[in-house]
Amino acid sequence: xxxxxxxxxxxxxxxxxxxxxxxxxxxxxxxxxxxxxxxxxxxxxxxxxxxxxxxxxxxxxxxxxxxxxxxxxxxxxxxxxxxxxxxxxxxxxxxxxxxxxxxxxxxxxxxxxxxxxxxxxxxxxxxxxxxxxxxxxxxxxxxxxxxxxxxxxxxxxxxxxxxxxxxxxxxxxxxxxxxxxxxxxxxxxxxxxxxx
Amino acid sequence: xxxxxxxxxxxxxxxxxxxxxxxxxxxxxxxxxxxxxxxxxxxxxxxxxxxxxxxxxxxxxxxxxxxxxxxxxxxxxxxxxxxxxxxxxxxxxxxxxxxxxxxxxxxxxxxxxxxxxxxxxxxxxxxxxxxxxxxxxxxxxxxxxxxxxxxxxxxxxxxxxxxxxxxxxxxxxxxxxxxxxxxxxxxxxxxxxxxxxxxxxxxxxxxxxxxxxxxxxxxxxxxxxxxxxxxxxxxxxxxxxxxxxxxxxxxxxxxxxxxxxxx
Numbered sequence: 001x002x003x004x005x006x007x008x009x010x011x012x013x014x015x016x017x018x019x020x021x022x023x024x025x026x027x028x029x030x031x032x033x034x035x036x037x038x039x040x041x042x043x044x045x046x047x048x049x050x051x052x053x054x055x056x057x058x059x060x061x062x063x064x065x066x067x068x069x070x071x072x073x074x075x076x077x078x079x080x081x082x083x084x085x086x087x088x089x090x091x092x093x094x095x096x097x098x099x100x101x102x103x104x105x106x107x108x109x110x111x112x113x114x115x116x117x118x119x120x121x122x123x124x125x126x127x128x129x130x131x132x133x134x135x136x137x138x139x140x141x142x143x144x145x146x147x148x149x150x151x152x153x154x155x156x157x158x159x160x161x162x163x164x165x166x167x168x169x170x171x172x173x174x175x176x177x178x179x180x181x182x183x184x185x186x187x188x189x190x191x192x193x194x195x196x
Numbered sequence: 197x198x199x200x201x202x203x204x205x206x207x208x209x210x211x212x213x214x215x216x217x218x219x220x221x222x223x224x225x226x227x228x229x230x231x232x233x234x235x236x237x238x239x240x241x242x243x244x245x246x247x248x249x250x251x252x253x254x255x256x257x258x259x260x261x262x263x264x265x266x267x268x269x270x271x272x273x274x275x276x277x278x279x280x281x282x283x284x285x286x287x288x289x290x291x292x293x294x295x296x297x298x299x300x301x302x303x304x305x306x307x308x309x310x311x312x313x314x315x316x317x318x319x320x321x322x323x324x325x326x327x328x329x330x331x332x333x334x335x336x337x338x339x340x341x342x343x344x345x346x347x348x349x350x351x352x353x354x355x356x357x358x359x360x361x362x363x364x365x366x367x368x369x370x371x372x373x374x375x376x377x378x379x380x381x382x383x384x385x386x387x388x389x390x391x392x393x394x395x396x397x398x399x400x401x402x403x404x405x406x407x408x409x410x411x412x413x414x415x416x417x418x419x420x421x422x423x424x425x426x427x428x429x430x431x432x433x434x435x436x437x438x439x440x441x442x443x444x445x446x447x448x449x450x451x452x453x454x455x456x457x458x459x
Contacts (some may be wrong), residue, residue, distance in 0.1 A: 043203040047210035059222055063214070063229045066207045070233055073203075 012042060019049045027053070028061040035065025038072040117160040118171045124150070124157065125176065134176050144182050151189050161190040208233060212241035220250035227253060231260025239264060243272035254279075255287050262291030270299050277303060282313040289316060293323025301331040308335060314344055321347045325354020333358060337366045340378050348378060352385035364389055368397045376407045383410050387417030395421060399429040408438040415441055419448025422455045 003011065015037075018030035031049070034042050043066060050062045125147065132143045151157055161168060166180075166187060173183040211233065214226035227245070230238040242257050242264075258276060261269040269291075276288045289307055292300040304327070307320035321339055324332040332354065339351035352370070355363040367389075370382035383401055386394045395418070402414040415433055418426040426448070433445035 040203040043207050047206055050210055050214070056219065056221060059214075060225055063211065063225055066211065067229050067232045070204055070207050 008037070008039065011037065012039070012045075016042075016045050016049075019045070024055045024058050027055070027058045031058065031061040031065045035061075035068040038069050040069055040073040043069055114164050114168055114171070117164050118168055121157065121160060121168070121172060122175075125172065129176065134178065140176075140178055140182070143176070144178060144185060147186055148189050151186055152193055158190040158193055161187055204233065204235060205237070208235055208238050212238065215241055215245045215248075220248075220253050223248060223250065223253045224256040227256035227260045231256070231263035234264055236264060236266045236268065239266060239269050243269060246272060246276060251281060251284065254284055258284065258287040258291050262287075262294035265294050265296070267295060267297050267299060270295060270297075270303070274303050277307065282316050285311065285313065285316045286319040289319035289323045293326035296327040296329060298329065298331055301327055301329050301335075304332070305335045308339065308347075314346075317344065318346045318350060321350035321354060325350060325357040328358050330358070330360060330362065333360070333363050333366060336363075337370075340366075340370050340373070340382070341375075345377055348381050352378075352381040353388070356385040356388040359389060364391070364394065368394065371397055371401050371405075376410060379405065379407065379410045380413050383413035383417055387413075387420035390421045390423065392423075392425075395423055395425060399426060402429055402433055408441060411436065411438065412440045412444050415444040415448050419444070419451045422452050424452060424456055427452060 012034070015030045015034045018026050019034070021027050021030065027049075031046065034046060046062050046066050046069075050059060050066070053059050053062060128146055128150065129143065132139065132146050134140045134143045151161065164171075166184065169183040169187055170180055173180050208230070211226050211229050215223055215230075217223050217226065223245070227242060230242055239261065242260055245257055246254060248254050248257065254276070258273065261273050273288060273291060273295075276284050279285055279288075285307065289304060292304050301324065304320045304324050308317050308324065311317050311320065321336070321342075324336055336351045336354045336358075339347050340355075342348050342351065352367065355367050364386075367382045367386055370378050371386075373379050373382070379401070383398060383405075386398055398414045398418050398421075402411055402418070405411050405414065411433070415430065418430060430445045430449050430452075433441055434449075436442050436445065
């Protein structure tokens with residue numbers, strides 16, 4: 001019997017949060033539980049946890065879980081689009097899954113043009129973040145302001161933001177560690193300036 | 197377009213990274229896990245760590261290479277055949293047995309013939325049988341004459357495992373050996389091969405052999421084979437002068453009887 005994909009997502013989210021629990025025994029149990037689910041989309045999550053984990057026993061459990069999952073899924077089912085199969089989403093290319101620092105997986109179903117817009121803006125933001133890092137809260141604020149300035153001068157960016165709306169902001173902010181509330185400011189700026 | 201790596205590849209590279217961990221326990225566990233993953237693409241990372249400073253890590257790497265069972269690992273794997281530690285050489289013999297093939301057999305024969313450590317030679321004999329390769333038959337037949345009874349044991353069972361006409365004939369011939377131990381092991385090994393040919397050879401041994409051990413093993417093997425044609429000979433064996441033969445004959449008749457009763 002397999003879980004309905006919505007429930008599966010919730011279960012994975014819940015357990016993956018526990019992978020970062022301060023108590024090592026909790027982390028071990030979380031790894032074991034994830035291993036028992038046997039869904040191969042969990043593998044990247046476990047690999048990341050393995051790299052960050054310092055406790056010996058927890059590392060053992062994570063490795064066992066990785067092997068358990070890998071050996072429970074047949075080779076032929078190996079997917080070429082890991083992100084899509086993660087939650088049995090029909091059109092993986094229209095979906096972006098963003099894993100935030102808190103271990104929660106957010107997935108946003110987005111139309112194709114939105115994904116493209118997001119990719120273009122992300123490139124721009126990546127360039128900006130080289131000059132303006134986003135490590136501390138202050139740096140993040142400076143970064144948001146800089147992007148704001150960019151929005152004021154770049155009409156193409158404005159158009160993309162207005163068209164994408166809040167859904168686009170939800171895609172852009174998490175990878176940068178910027179709260180969506182702060183990103184909402186960009187959208188407001190774009191709307192104030194209007195499309196041209 | 198960048199091709200997305202498969203989940204197995206993600207798992208593999210993550211585990212391979214752990215082969216460089218500071219903690220030998222983690223390195224050993226990573227090696228073991230790569231073995232369980234069973235991917236040929238894991239071989240380069242594993243063989244590159246065959247010089248790990250920690251013996252347990254080396255051991256796990258060798259075992260992992262055996263699990264993956266690919267001949268591509270052999271050229272690097274055999275570097276461990278000259279390791280000063282017999283445990284490592286034993287493990288390598290085991291891995292070569294799992295990998296199998298002509299090259300593995302050659303290396304195993306070398307170990308069997310020249311290694312100074314009895315436990316390593318035993319492992320090599322055992323592994324030769326596991327390869328199930330025809331190439332392993334001559335060295336195993338040769339090993340039936342070995343002074344070490346354990347090597348004779350694995351040689352006999354190895355020949356039975358290989359299970360070809362040539363290896364079966366070799367075992368039947370060994371029933372005529374002047375050495376009691378060799379005949380005894382040949383009789384025991386033939387229990388794994390259910391054929392009319394082995395049945396007749398074993399019945400003949402049961403009726404004619406002077407060694408009680410050999411007759412006992414022949415009776416046991418006839419029970420294992422489980423063909424009803426053995427029953428008259430086994431009933432005769434109930435009046436054998438040796439206790440162990442009579443006892444085993446009772447067991448064997450019971451086994452064959454229940455097998456036919458059930459089918």
